[in-house]
Amino acid sequence: QVQLAESGGDLVQPGGSLRLSCAASGNIFTISTMAWYRQAPGNQNDLVASITSNGRTNYADSVKGRFTISRDNAKNTVYLQMTSLKPEDTAVYYCNLISIWGREYWGQGTQVTVSS
16 A cells, blocks of 8 residues: 655745655555646646656646756655745645556645745
């Protein structure tokens, strides 16, 4: 059974930075694609960034150049480094794992609020 635990969400001023972490239990992390999604009130759950098992990354246009996704397979952890944060980045951020068999797992989410 896979469980995902996000951390790092906080209140930050516009222009600030945050790093989100997502620790995964189980033994399929290293062969799985990891991703971060976010959902703002009234909006759908949108893909922010993803990273494959071999390190290939993909970003939403709205975060390119500001956010960086990375993974540490020794720690079963995926990170999202967020810089130059904007109020429109305010959302609940969810960690997602897609196994090689196509099954998806989700974390509980962590709140990021960008406000002065």
